[in-house]
Every structure is written in structure tokens, then in C-alpha cells.
Amino acid sequence: MTITITAFERSPDGGKGLARDTRVRWALEEVGQPYEVRLVSFRAMKEPAHLALHPFGQIPTYEEGDLGLFETGAIVFHIAERHAGLLPEDANARARAITWMFAALNTVEPPILELGNARILESDKPWSNERLPLVEDRVRNRLKQLSARLGDAEWLDGAFSAGDLMMVSVLLRLKSSGILNEFPNLAAYVARGEARPAYKRAFDAQAAINTGKPPTG
Amino acid sequence: MTITITAFERSPDGGKGLARDTRVRWALEEVGQPYEVRLVSFRAMKEPAHLALHPFGQIPTYEEGDLGLFETGAIVFHIAERHAGLLPEDANARARAITWMFAALNTVEPPILELGNARILESDKPWSNERLPLVEDRVRNRLKQLSARLGDAEWLDGAFSAGDLMMVSVLLRLKSSGILNEFPNLAAYVARGEARPAYKRAFDAQAAINTGKPPTG
Numbered sequence: 001m002t003i004t005i006t007a008f009e010r011s012p013d014g015g016k017g018l019a020r021d022t023r024v025r026w027a028l029e030e031v032g033q034p035y036e037v038r039l040v041s042f043r044a045m046k047e048p049a050h051l052a053l054h055p056f057g058q059i060p061t062y063e064e065g066d067l068g069l070f071e072t073g074a075i076v077f078h079i080a081e082r083h084a085g086l087l088p089e090d091a092n093a094r095a096r097a098i099t100w101m102f103a104a105l106n107t108v109e110p111p112i113l114e115l116g117n118a119r120i121l122e123s124d125k126p127w128s129n130e131r132l133p134l135v136e137d138r139v140r141n142r143l144k145q146l147s148a149r150l151g152d153a154e155w156l157d158g159a160f161s162a163g164d165l166m167m168v169s170v171l172l173r174l175k176s177s178g179i180l181n182e183f184p185n186l187a188a189y190v191a192r193g194e195a196r197p198a199y200k201r202a203f204d205a206q207a208a209i210n211t212g213k214p215p216t217g
Numbered sequence: 218m219t220i221t222i223t224a225f226e227r228s229p230d231g232g233k234g235l236a237r238d239t240r241v242r243w244a245l246e247e248v249g250q251p252y253e254v255r256l257v258s259f260r261a262m263k264e265p266a267h268l269a270l271h272p273f274g275q276i277p278t279y280e281e282g283d284l285g286l287f288e289t290g291a292i293v294f295h296i297a298e299r300h301a302g303l304l305p306e307d308a309n310a311r312a313r314a315i316t317w318m319f320a321a322l323n324t325v326e327p328p329i330l331e332l333g334n335a336r337i338l339e340s341d342k343p344w345s346n347e348r349l350p351l352v353e354d355r356v357r358n359r360l361k362q363l364s365a366r367l368g369d370a371e372w373l374d375g376a377f378s379a380g381d382l383m384m385v386s387v388l389l390r391l392k393s394s395g396i397l398n399e400f401p402n403l404a405a406y407v408a409r410g411e412a413r414p415a416y417k418r419a420f421d422a423q424a425a426i427n428t429g430k431p432p433t434g
Contacts, residue, residue, distance in 0.1 A: 055366035056324055056359065067309045073319035078312050092284045095295050102290035106322040107273050113327045114334070122351070127344030134339070142273065149272035 001065040002036055003028065005075075006050075007206065008059055009039040015210030017203045020072040021060040023169045025202035027076045027162065031083035039209065073105045076162055086162040093158060100156050100163025108146060109170045111138040115177065139179055147183040154192065168193030218282040219253055220245065222292075223267075224423065225276055226256040232427030234420045237289040238277040240386045242419035244293045244379065248300035256426065290322045293379055303379040310375060317373050317380025325363060326387045328355040332394065356396055364400040371409065385410030 005028075007021035021037075028035045044050055046057045053061045054070040062069040062078065069075050077098070080086035087094050118135045122128055146167075150156060155164045171190045174180040180187050193199055222245075224238035238254070245252050261267055263274045270278045271287040279286040279295065286292050294315070297303035304311050335352045339345055363384075367373060372381045388407050391397040397404050410416055 051362075051365075056320070056362050058324075067312060069312055069316050071316045071319040071324065073323055074312070074316035077315060077319070095284060095286055095291070098294060099286050099288045099291035102288045102294070102322065103273070105319065106290055106326065107275075107288065109323065110327040110330050114331050117331070117355075122348075125344070125348070127342070127348060131339075131342070131344060138334070145268075145273050148268075 003033060004036045004038055004063045006038050006040050006053075006059045006061045007209065009041045009044075011206065011210045013210075015207040017206055018173055019059070019206065020169075022202055022206050023072050023166065024060045024062065024075050024079070025205055026165055026169070026199050027079045027086060029198035029201045030165065030196075031079060031085040033079065033083060037205075037209075073101060073166065076166060077101060080162040086165065088159065088161065096157045097161035097163040100161070101166045104163065104166035104170045108142050108167065109173075111135070111142055112170060112173050115139050116173065119177075136177070136179060139174065139177075140182070143174075143179065143183050143186060147186050150185055150189060152185065155189075160196070164189075164193065168199075220250060221253045221255055221280045223255050223257050223270075223276045223278045224426065226258045226261075228423065228427045230427075232424040234423055235390055236276065236423065239419055239423050240289050240383065241277045241279065241292050241296070242422055243382055243386070243416050244296045244303060246415035246418045247382065247413075248296060248302040250296070250300060254422075254426075290318060290383065293383060294318060297379040303382065305376065305378065313374045314378035314380040317378070318383045321380065321383035321387045325359050325384065326390075328352070328359055329387060329390050332356050333390065336394075353394070353396060356391065356394075357399070360391075360396065360400050360403060364403050367402055367406060369402065372406075377413070381406075381410065385416075 005021060005024050008019050011019040013019060025035070040050060040059055045054075045059065050061075051057055053063070053068050056070070058070070060070075060072060060075060062075040069078060076086075087097050115135050115138075118128070118132055122131075155161065156167060157163065168190050171180060171186060172194075175190075180190065194203075222238060222241050225236050228236040230236060242252070257267060257276055262271075262276065267278075268274055270280070270285050273287070275287070277287075277289060277292060279292040286295060293303075304314050332352050332355075335345070335349055339348075372378065373384060374380065385407050388397060388403060389411075392407075397407065411420075
């Protein structure tokens with residue numbers, strides 16, 4: 001059955017790979033599953049046809065036969081559960097890899113989303129300059145803990161897993177802020193993720209759409 | 218094997234059930250699994266012994282034999298995967314229930330966490346009054362979409378699932394803000410969750426610790 005995902009017709013990041021379809025593309029590339037992409041405009045995302053698939057009017061979505069899913073974490077998990085390569089076979093190791101997926105999305109990403117709101121949605125507000133360091137420190141607190149846990153390890157818990165895919169994807173959002181570089185082991189961890197051939201293919205595929213540059217892979 | 222979870226020695230909410238151990242207790246009650254609780258002080262949460270179990274120094278954690286997990290979403294999913302009662306058997310319905318778990322944690326909860334930060338951590342800041350409506354509107358945008366999807370249904374997708382458990386738990390955090398009542402179908406949905414005997418047992422168990430009141434169940 002063909003897998004079809006949705007992506008922005010024109011990504012707000014201009015092809016930097018920060019839109020969430022990149023996470024799903026990366027997962028599909030890691031497990032070697034081909035997929036098709038349906039591009040959606042900002043306007044179409046808020047229309048009934050897309051809302052039936054994604055109640056929050058966002059991308060990506062995932063369609064395969066009569067299954068329709070939304071929410072990046074759930075889509076990546078679905079892919080990881082059905083194809084070898086993203087979750088360990090050992091039951092306890094598998095549960096720990098899934099833990100890192102949730103930790104990326106519910107513990108590490110929320111302060112990063114808040115920082116994004118502060119930098120983008122509230123940049124013109126009178127409190128912007130005074131408030132920003134406060135929000136940045138919330139991100140730093142999490143990264144400090146994550147950095148301490150990662151230490152000198154290559155990945156968060158043994159071999160590369162869907163947990164690392166998600167954590168690297170979340171941390172990538174910090175690149176432009178400079179905060180990531182305050183934690184050299186996390187910056188190196190993210191670079192290891194970006195160096196994976198599957199990530200490169202995913203990145204190139206979304207960049208080709210958003211910049212008009214053909215994939216180099 | 219005995220299941221042991223951790224909870225606050227003294228919850229910051231004074232026993233209102235908003236600390237995340239309530240979500241794990243609720244899941245364990247839904248599937249009928251007994252569990253033990255180890256209480257952790259704020260100080261002990263930041264010490265090496267607890268950080269080895271929970272790298273972000275929070276509660277709850279989950280221990281069962283040689284498995285140690287942190288992160289509420291992952292723990293609830295682990296429970297739901299191993300015991301009947303929280304995930305449908307049909308593969309597609311199961312994937313959709315998992316989708317709602319992730320949607321609760323990564324799409325609906327982040328703006329609610331941001332509102333919590335605005336109301337608690339930034340209440341004394343000069344921008345507090347002017348900024349609060351802005352943050353509230355971010356929450357409203359999500360609730361509007363969720364309310365439209367839920368409609369008149371009892372639960373988000375067929376029978377009660379771990380997705381509902383997580384969504385109700387996330388929405389419960391809004392109760393004191395008054396925003397939840399702007400969406401009568403969501404308020405009724407949350408009330409249905411709270412009315413479940415398993416939720417009541419979970420709530421009473423955490424309240425007994427935090428208020429000294431013995432469980433009524």
C-alpha cells in the first residue's frame with residue numbers, strides 16, 4: 001500500500017528542514033519505505049477536507065490504505081513499530097526508546113516552542129527584549145539536564161532509535177538561537193543525526209520543494 | 218513483579234490531582250494493576266539517585282523488575298500496551314488512539330504549559346497583565362479545533378482509550394482558568410473522564426497523600 005504524507009506547499013522556514021514533515025520523511029528513509037507527498041497550502045490546511053484528516057489543521061499527516069493519522073510523534077511511532085530500524089527488539093530497550101520519543105516531545109520541545117513564540121510571535125511586543133532571556137533560560141535548564149544524561153554517548157540509549165530521531169529533530173529548532181552550541185556534546189549529537197544518510201535524503205527532499213533545488217542524493 | 222511509581226512528597230497543587238503521577242495512577246487503575254508509590258521530596262528529585270531514573274529530575278517514574286521508565290506519556294503507553302483496557306485491539310483504531318496521546322502531549326499541552334508559566338512564573342512581571350490574553354488565545358485556538366473534532370461524541374475516537382486519558386488529564390490543567398468552560402462539550406468530556414471510577418480512585422489516592430484525607434473509595 002502506498003504511503004502518502006502531507007507537507008507545506010511553501011514551508012515557513014524556506015526549506016531549512018524544520019517543518020515537521022522532515023521528521024516523518026527521516027523515519028521513512030531510516031526504514032527504507034518509499035512514500036508520496038501531497039503538498040498543502042496554508043489556506044487548504046484550514047479547510048474541511050484537510051481538517052477531516054488533521055483536526056488541528058497542520059502538517060504532516062500519514063495515509064496508508066484506510067488508515068489516516070496525524071501528529072508527528074504518532075506517525076513516527078507507527079512507522080517505527082511496523083518496520084525494523086527505529087526501535088530495539090529487546091522489550092525493555094524498546095520501552096526506553098519510546099520514553100525518549102515522549103521526552104523529546106513533551107519535556108524538551110515545549111520550552112523550545114515557547115522560545116519560538118517569544119522570538120517570532122512576540123518580537124514586536126514591548127516586553128520582548130526583557131523577557132527573552134527568561135525564556136531562553138527555561139530551554140537551557142532542560143538542555144543542561146539532557147547534556148548531563150547524554151555525556152559522551154553517541155546516542156541516548158544504545159543504538160540510534162526513534163527516540164534519537166525525535167530528540168535531534170527537536171534540538172535542530174535551536175540551531176539559529178546559538179543556545180545549542182553552549183552544550184558541545186548536544187551540538188555534536190545533533191550533527192551526528194544530521195550526518196545520517198537517511199536524514200540527508202529527508203532534508204534534501206523537503207529542500208527540493210521549498211528552494212526549487214533538486215535533491216543532491 | 219511489583220510496579221513502583223514515584224510521586225511528590227508534597228505536590229505543588231496541594232492535592233488537586235494535577236501532578237503527573239495522577240495520570241499514571243489513573244492508567245494503572247483503568248487496567249486494574251496494583252502499584253506502590255515512593256514519595257520524593259523536591260530536594261531528592263535533583264539528587265543523583267533520582268536523576269539516574271529521571272534525567273529531568275521530575276516525577277513520575279515507573280519501576281518494574283529491571284525496567285525503569287520516566288516520562289508520563291511513555292509510562293502510560295507502556296501500561297496500555299501490556300494490559301487490556303486502554304488501547305483498542307483493531308490495529309488502525311489502536312494507531313488512532315496513540316495519535317491522540319501524542320496530540321494531547323505535543324499539540325494541546327504546550328500552549329497550556331505556556332499559560333501556566335505566564336500565570337505562575339511571570340505573574341510578577343511588568344508585562345504580565347498585557348501578555349496573558351495573548352497566551353490564553355493560543356490555548357483557545359487549540360481548544361476550538363479540539364471542540365470541533367469532538368462534537369457530540371463521548372470520547373475522541375470510539376471507546377475510551379489512553380488517548381482520552383491523556384487529553385482529559387491535559388485539559389484538567391485549564392479548570393482554574395475558566396477557559397475550559399467556554400467550550401461546553403470539552404468541559405462535559407473532562408467531566409466524563411473525572412466520573413470514571415478509575416479516575417476517582419487515582420485522584421483519591423494522590424489526595425490522601427497531599428491533604429492527609431484518607432481515600433473515600
